Each structure stands twice: as structure tokens, then as C-alpha cells.
Amino acid sequence: MNQNLYGMMAEFEQTEELLNAARAAFKAGYRKMDAYSPFPVEGVAEVLGFEHTRVPLVVLIGGITGAAMAYGMQYYSAVWDYPLNIGGRPLHSWPSFIPITFELMVLFAAVAAVFGMLLMNGLPKPYHPVFNVPAFKLASQTRFFLCLQATDPQFGEGTKHFLTSLNPIAIHEVES
């Protein structure tokens, strides 16, 4: 077996074929695998065993941080650091602190959503072994790929045979 192998990749034309193949691979015991598609295919991540994403949690933390920081900053500066009497209003005039609290909550939550998503996805990542397959160019256009990784204990001599049984258009070896 080739030592420089990252994995073995099957190419499909339809979303249902990809879904069925992923389901079959999971059933056959493969765990270290990934599916690639030009647009999100409903349900394929769940079939691969990726049920929950922590993006919402990160966004919630970002939003709470932003709101707390904004309100705290306004409270600290208006009440403690530089108290100013504006037309006899109370120093802690909380209704006028709300707009900035809201805006910074949205800002922090949105920054957390974008950077959280990118970091958890391990992006930016200019090099990845799957790009070594010339046909992988189509993964961003029309074709769907399922890649079984060589590090999976199930991976071995039978893997190619297994992928062939899924009726793909083509099977590619992925150099690492």
C-alpha cells in the first residue's frame, strides 16, 4: 500500500448518491471521512456523524460579551470616571445607554460568528491534500466527493473495492 496516501476519494454526480455513499461508509465502519460538495447538501454532515456545531454558542458568548462591555463602559465613564450633570438627569441614565449596548452586542456577535466559523473550520488553509486530485476542481462546481482517510483503522486493501461497490463515476487516490 502506498505510504504517501491521504485517502481514497469517490466522485458522484448526484446529491442522493453522495448521501447514500456516506451512509454506506458509516455503516461499514468508516469514521475518518469527509464529503465535499459545491453547495450544502442537506443531511450529509449528520450522516458523517457531525451532529452539532458550536457556532451558536460562540455567537451567544460574543453577543453577551459585547453587550456587557458596552454597558459597563458607559456606566463606568458616566457614573464613575467623568460624571456630568446633563439637564439634571441621573448619572446612570440607562435608557440612553441602550442603543450603543445593542449595536456592540450585534457587532461582537457577528464578529464571533464569522471568525468562530472560520477558525473551527480550520480556515484559512491554503494547502490541503484533497487539492492534489485534479478532478477535485469540480467539487466547487458540479460534482460531489466522498473521501475516506488512510488514518481510519478500517482503511485498507478492501477500501477500493468498497468504493467501487458504491457506483461512483470515478475513484481517485489522494496523495498526502
Next chain:
Amino acid sequence: MNVPDETPVVAPGYDSGSVTRKITDVVLARPLGRGWLAGFAFAFALLMLLNFAIGWLLIRGVGIWGINIPVAWGFAIVNFVWWIGIGHAGTFISAILLLLHQDWRTSINRFAEAMTLFAVACAGLFPLLHLGRPWVFYWLLPYPDTMGLWPQWRSPLVWDVFAVSTYATVSLMFWYVGLIPDLATMRDRSAPRPLQFIYGVMALGWRGSARHWKRFKMAYLLLAGLATPLVLSVHSVVSLDFAVAIVPGWHSTIFPPYFVAGAIFSGFAMVLTLLIPVRKAYGLQDFITIRHLENCAKIMLATGLMVAHGYITEMFMSWYSDDKFDIYMTLNRMFGPYAPAWWLLMFCNVLVPQALWFKSIRTNPAILFVLALLVNVGMWTERYVIVVTSLHRDFLPSAWGIYHPTRWDWMTLIGSFGLFLSLLFLFLRLLPAISITEMGKLVLDKKESRQQ
């Protein structure tokens, strides 16, 4: 919604592959046309006019503008409110219509988001220039300065700084996140090595992994959820810049909703003004169909009616208040020195949109284009009337004055079109103007629902 005889959102006969080819070919395969070059040259010339106007402003100060006391807020604030209002349609289309599952938005959201960004860039210029000393703009921000001062949190003008800068940042991120998978498609479809490299760097190594898609979808949905209240808050805060003051004609509780409706109204007018020529020039009638134009026209009609309701409420309230300053302000708008502007805005914003009740008009691109232009003019005039007529005659007749814009005011306004159009021309030339991934998915979903 799905009446059988309705015009489809995508013309029949497309699959995800041909959709991808058609959208990327606009950028990658289409030769540099004479039309684009001429358009860009024109926009760039206007941009240089803006540079010139700003350069002289920085040398001489805001005295070259027509502003005076009492009218200290002239064109700069009018233009700011107008541009930021236009910027609201993009987020409305991409966030609110996404949450409402309006799939027709798919082919116009990228373009509308780009329009938003460029409009916000134009908008942001004006308050900065109006500061008089733009180079100390950072005084607006909370930072540890040597005088130990803080911004005045109780002032809507400070809220505005936070609202507009948050809006610009979130719009930029929303737009870029949506672009990442499409940039990967551009990388994979472009032949020359330098192009592959540039698009590849911008795509951040996106490879369409199922796990990535799941996080991406979640992040995109949450961004839409965050952008929805944000877009409503931004113009509300802008309106509070006026409403919190005690000037007759500004001091009114109707302002926040009425400003938000006006913003979406003018934004959709600008979307139509731009989409109608672009779909023709780039042969995108199959993706940006009559259905899209008609839906935009319907939103324009609805928001236009809200704006008209705002005008009527304002007039009613000034009569009902029995406040002589308020009544005088209303009469002065109708019959005073700025009366032509008031009648023009009533014509453009109240009368003209009534034509959109007729389907034959909503489905006629040429007439829609003219209508949308008139609404753009009307909405600019509305802000002019709000800013100038309220300030020029307030309480004491001895403090009254007249405002006339100078040639520098006009050059800055016309120049800002140069900035807007230059960015738009570059966007059309360099990036996919329609979301490839969303269109591919849409075509597939339509096919599946037909088969069932």
C-alpha cells in the same frame, strides 16, 4: 405564493453546472468590453471630481460649502442620510428575506449587498467631511485620551457613530462570508495561474467539506438574524439625530419608523435603478427575471405608502398640536422659499409610486427604471426638505436665514456617485455578481420539487 402561471425565479432549462458557467463567465470569459470601459471611465472621472472637491475642502475648510447659521447641516447631512438609506435594501434583501424563505432573493442578494457596502462607504464620507477637521475623527470614539474625556453617551450623534460603523462592518462580513464558496468556484474555474492564486487566497482554502458547510450555514443564518434588527436600528438611530432635537419639523416620535420605511423605499428604488441596466448589459434576464423586478416594485409600493403615511401624520400632528411654530413650519414647507422642493418630493414619493398598483407597469422594465429614478430623486429631496426647511426658520424670526448650496456642495454630491459607480463597476468585473452556490442549490431544489 406558488401560483402555477407565475414567472419563475430562474428561467427553465438550467442545471447547477450551467448556472455556474453562466455566472462565472461574466467575469472570467467575457472580454473587456467597450461598454464597461466607457462606464468605468465615466465613473472614475466623477471619482476624481470628488477627490478634487475634498482636496479643496481640506485646504479651505467647510466655509466653501453653503452651510451657515442657522442652516449648519446642509448637503453633507442630506447626502449622508440619503446614501445610508439606500444601503438598507441590501441587508433587507439578504437577511430579512432569507429568514422569510423568499427564494426569489437568491439571484439578487449578492448584488444588493455590494450596493449596500458601496452606499455605506459613500454615506460614511459625509459626516466625516462635515466634522471640519476629519483627521481628528477618532475623537468620536471611546479611547484613552490625555484629557480623560469620554464621548457623550446620551447624544444620538454618538449612537450614530456606533450604529453606522457596526452596520458597515457587519455588512462587509456578511457579504464576504457569502462570497467565500463562490471565490473557491472562481479559483477552480479560472485558467491563468495568477488569477487562481488571487481567488485562491481570497477563498481562504475553502474546499466544500460537509462539516464546513454545516458551520457555514449556521453562521450565515445567525448573521442574517443579527443583521435584521441591526438594519432597523441603524436608520432609527439616524432619525433620532433629528427627533431628539427640539427644532420644529424634527421633534417628532414618528421619525424612527418613518425613516426606516423611507430607507427601504429608496434602497429598493436604487436596486431597480441598477439591476435593470445590469441584467440587460450582462444578459442575465434568465436569472434576474421580471418576477424579481415585480417583487421589488411591490416592496417599493408598500414602503412608499408607509412614507406617505408618515407625511400625512406629520402634517396632521402639526395642526393637532396647535403649536404655532409647528404649524408655521408646515406651511413654510408648502408655500415658503423652499416650496418647489416640497412639491417635488410629494410628486416623486407619493404620486408617482401609485402607478405601481398596475401589473402592466410593475412588469415593464423601462417604465420601472424611470419610476425608480424619480423615487431616488424624491427621497433625496425629502431629506433636503427635512434638513433645510426645519433649520432655516425656527423660533425667532431674527435668527432666520436662507441656505443655498455652492458648487462645492454639488461637486461633492456628484462626486460621490463616482465613488459608488466605480466600486460597482469593479465589483461586476472582478467578482461573481450572483451567488453561485445559492443558485446551484435553488436550481436543484426546483428540479426536485418538480419531480415530486
